Amino acid sequence: MKFNRGRRHRPNLKTEVGSGDMPSILPGNIQACNGDRLSELPVDVLLNILERVGTLDAVRTCILSKQMQMLPNMLSQIVIDLSPRDLFQKSHVVADVTNKILSRRCPHITIRMLKLKFVLSPSCCLSIGKSVGLAMTTQKFDAAEFQIMTPKDFHVSTDAHRVLFAKQFNTFVRDCPDAFAGLTRLHVQNMNFGESDIPNILSYCKRLESLSFFMCGAGSSSVLYLEHAQLVELVISYCRFKTVEVKSLPKLQRMTFGDWTCDENPLVLNFVPQLSKLSLANPNFSGKTLNLSKLLANAPTVNDLFLEFRSEKIWVQPECPKVLAPLLAKLRFVNLDHLREECDISWTMFLLEAAPSVEDLCITVWDHKCRRKSHESYSKKTDVKWKPSGPDFKHKNLARLTIYGFQSDDNFTGYVRRVIQAAVNIRKVSLHDRKVCELCSEKFPHAEARPSGYPRTSEEMDLSRKKMAAASATTCPDIHFCS
Secondary structure, three states: OEEEEEEOOEEEEEOOOOOOOOOOOOOHHHHHOOHHHHHOOOHHHHHHHHHHHOHHHHHHHHOOOHHHOOHHHHOOEEEEOOOHHHHHHOHHHHHHHHHHHHHOOOOOOOEOEEEEEEEOOHHHHHHHHHHHHHHHHHOOEOOEEEEEEOOOOOOOOOHHHHHHHHHHHHHHHHHOHHHHHOOOEEEEEOOEOOOOHHHHHHHHOOOOOEEEEEOOEEEEEEEEEEEOOOOOEEEEEOOEEEEEEEEEOOOOOEEEEEOOOOOOOOEEEEEOOOOOEEEEEOOOOOOOOEOHHHHOOOOOOOOEEEEEOOOOOOOEOOOOHHHHOOOOOOOOEEEEEEEOOOOOHHHHHHHHHHOOOOOEEEEEEOOOHHHOOOHHHHHOOOOOOOOOOOOOOOEOOOOEEEEEOOOOOHHHHHHHHHHHHHEOOOOEEEEEOOOOOHHHHHHOOOOOOOOOOOOOOHHHHHHHHHHHHOOOOOOOOEEEEEO
16 A cells, blocks of 8 residues: 555545445454444544545445445545456446546545546446546546556557557547546556557546656657656556657656667657656677667666666667766766576676766666566677776766675776775765566576675675775775675
């Protein structure tokens, strides 16, 4: 369960509801009492409790007494977020409850949050869309979210299924324009669109602030053009487009782009004047690399950069600091995730050399087997070639270095020593052992794991500290071993 505090007097708690049992969040004395005793509580207290347990459970609870039956119509938060298994079994329930609550609401009570997860079935979608659309025109919404599942899971869907789902979704949007006009968040998955479909859909979603595509596409030779006046967050994962071209997103602040299918210009950023956080992830089976200088040519505002390599080949090309410096001038946080274990991590220094404002650098080295798609691609990896900086290089702003997967060998100790020498104001170095994934162990029970070289005893830790601080010209920072 996650808390999202809205009004000070009524905390907002999302909870997934999938059973008829009363959630344990209710105090024991309230759970034990009868309906009349519960209904004696003040309305504000009852609404506070009901918004904590989720909308379907709130409706079930209010059946306890006649005095409580009107409370669901007074909720300022309506969240129906079933698990996928329950959702497929109870899709009609989502439509029915949504319609009853929205049609009977008190119009003067603002809906702070409407979040609906539902299956893309024509009858249920139309019912939900019409109910939400009517409410949009008569009531005030602070935020509204649709998370749309397809009748078949993406693991078993064919291209023909995905084309059909996209057509059904397009029809849904056209039939319920008022609902989509008020949406602030939209999540779609498992659909193959025509090239003009997504721009048309966005033209309906005037208030949209967050957009997420998962396992979608328009063909491997297609270009996805994105243009929207209000979009703040964009997530594109495991989608099939030749290129995603962000033409104009003037309010975009956060973007996640993962597992692109084409190595040549997979992402083009044009007008993104407020982009501050950029997350990119790809396994790079082809071995081709991207130049950050080209990718970020129109995005010099990025201050938080997350690059993930899926325990495969490095897909970013180390570049001359002088070329990158104008584009990375505002970069403060760098996270390099899932670097393969045999990779020499010294290549990552090029980011420090090109980004003088970086304060926090986090590196995770981990052969995460269950995320790899083939052993063949993994076995053909090569080290990154780069030209190291001279011994006089200094970095004045780096304060924290964190490494997951640290081993007591020259690759790591030499790297930490080099960073300490360059970062004259570094205060803390946190070194962790390899991360553990239970799924990796279950999926590859006979795979040989490299022996861990992480220091365990105080003597081993002291020896590693001496190696890392041996040639430091400044005061050594605190070096913590966080096993």
